Amino acid sequence: MSIGPRLELRQAQSLVMTPQLRQAIKLLQFSNMEVAAFVEEELERNPLLERDERADALPERAALDQRDPLPEPRDAAEAVGGDLLTTTGASPLDADPHDQYENGPGDGVAYDNADPGRLSDRSPGANGGLSGGPEDDGTALLAEQPRSLREHLAEQLRLNIADPAERLIGAxxxxxxxxxxxxxxxxxxxxxxxxxxxxxxxxxxxxxxxFDPPGLFAQDLRGCLEAQLRELDRFDPAMAALLDNLELLARRDLKRLQAVCEVDAEDLAEMIAEIRALDPKPGAGFDDAPMQAVVPDVLMFATPKGEWVLELNPDTMPRLLVSGGFYARAVVGAGRDTRQYLAEQLASANWLVKSLHQRAQTILKVASELMRQQDGFLRHGVGHLRPLILRDIADAVEMHESTVSRVTTNKYIATPRGLFELKYFFTTAIAATAGGESHSAEAVRHRIRAMVAAETPQEILSDDAIVAALRREGVDIARRTVAKYREALRIPSSVQRKREKSMPA
Known part of the structure; x- marks a missing residue:
């Protein structure tokens, strides 16, 4: 056997992360606001992309009781589109986009509430680009911008302080x-x-x-509360003693507070109520920007026939069109570099439209399977939330777990029970005592919160008592797990709850 250099020919398969594939993955994990910003950038960059203005002229849909009956349920994979990109199937990215975008928005899926395993079409066809809302008329820009806290205080400083040296200190x-x-x-x-x-x-x-708001410029919490009490003319020696012993108030040690403040239980309760009415952080929230409303990616509601209907929110992403006519006119008589540039932009525009369509279909498919498996939650509430992991959904929809993770991150669904992130429905499992079906950790936390809320001052449940009650209900849980869940819910210990509930109203 000789040792020396030689040439060998080998053939192997490997996944190449092309720029188009990276773009598709990035779009899949984007929230609807991030997708809208990305599309706006592409509209400015690519001359062959244009917004589908027909989305603004879509006819208004009829009410639920005026719509035609839903078609008979079909197979789940056929109902949501069997050409989705999965770990076992082929990608639809090579299909002709003109065959995919001739229908209006409203991609939806419905399944029978009585038989969650059956799925039916909600509406024909789907467009990867979703319609945007009415154009902004600009009136929102006319609203007066709120002043910042420093601007508010600077104006008060100019109006109340005349001495330049004192103004310098105030500034x-x-x-x-x-x-x-x-x-x-x-x-x-x-x-x-x-x-x-x-x-x-x-x-x-x-x-x-x-200054307004009172309590600013203090060095610590005690000084902040004292300033507010002086403004209300409620600062006296007993209140000063209470402020000097705020750590006792945090521990709910009411007996020592009564001795320190030299008051009875009724007066102490009134003093504590006054302290709670104060603002410990008067500057917090003054400069906060308005909270952005969460726009759901998927809408869900029930039909009069008892079916759950899921459909994509048409307001979460603008619709796009590829301007083939502009390309045909521009390429005539163009030079070599111009034709190459237009060809690249045409391929990029086609890929973006296809990627948006695939993203919309994937979100709908995963959301429909997720809601099918959490049908008990939809009917009865959080207490019937099933334990679920990414693999359960990935196996059901024939996708990779990483794809399901990207789909459910920063994606929201509006259900009859409220607005939830899709990640909310994935919870760990807690075993049952008799070997039955496991319980969801979120459902157990909900049960702990309900048990503590139902306590009376005479019957405060310790962590051991909560464990015993849960085991009687069939939940095999340890005491340290109950303590961890209680702390995550910001529920005080049984000793602190007993002190707090023993206070006079």
Whole structure:
């Protein structure tokens, strides 16, 4: 056997991550807002892409009781489209886009509530691009922008303080404000930085603490609450003692608080109620931007016949068209470089439209299977949520687990029980005591919350008592698991709950 260099020819298969495949994967894991932003960029970059204006002229759909009866249920794979990209099937990305985008939006799936295993078509055909809402008329831009906290305080400083030196101190305090509305820097450090006496800083801090909202510029929580109580004329020696012992209030040690404040239980309860009515972080939320409403990707509702209907939200993504006519006119008489550029843009536009269609179909397929397996939740609530993992859905829809994970991340579904992220329906399993069907961790947490909410001051459930009650209901759970779930739900311990519920109303 000789040792030396030689040539060998081998043949093997491997997956090549092409730029188009990376784009399709990226689109799949994008939220609807990210997809809309990506499409806007492509519309500006690619001259062969244009928005489908026909989406704004779609006829209004009839009410549920005025629609035609749903067709007979068919096989699940046939109902949601058997040409989806799966781990075992072929990709539809080589199909002609003109054969796929001739129907309107409203891609939907329905299955019988009595027989969740049966699936039927909700509406014919689907477009990967979804229709956008009516065009903005610009009136929203006319709304006055809210002022920031610092602008609000700077105006009060100009109106209330005339001395330029004091204004300088006030402006420095405003610049040092943190998100909660406090200035944790000591008076000595501020005075040293400004080259003045600490008493001047302390006087300005107390004076500006009465600005709107009251309680700002304090060094700590005690100073913040004290400023608000002084503004309400409710600061007395008993309240000062309570503020000096806030750690006892956090532990619900009411007996020691009564002794320290020298008050009875009724007066202490009134004092605690006044403390709870105050704002511990007066600066928080002042500069917060308006919360963005979550737009569901999938809509779900029940028909009068008892079927659950799932359909894609037509407002989550704009519809796109490939301008083949513009390409045909532009390529005539064009040079070699121009023809090559137009060919690349045409291929990119076709691929984007196909990718959007595939994304929409995949989301609908995964969501319909997920809701089919969580039919008990839809009928009876969180207590009947089934334990579910990615593999269960991936096996049912013949996709890879990573694909299901991308589909369910940052995707929302509007159900009759509320708006949920698709990830919400995946929960770990907790074994049953008698070897029966396992229980969902989310359902167990819901049960723990309900048991604690039903407590009375005379009967406070310890973690051991909760474990015993759950085991009687068939849930095999450990005490440390109950404690972990209770802490995740921000439920105090049984000792703290007993102290809190024993307080006079």
């Amino acid at each position: 420095h305090l405003i610049a040092l404000l943190d998100a909660a509305g406090r200035v944790p820097t000591s008076d000595e450090d501020i005075a040293s930085a400004l080259g003045i006496a600490p008493e001047a800083v302390a006087a300005m801090r107390a004076r500006m603490g009465r």
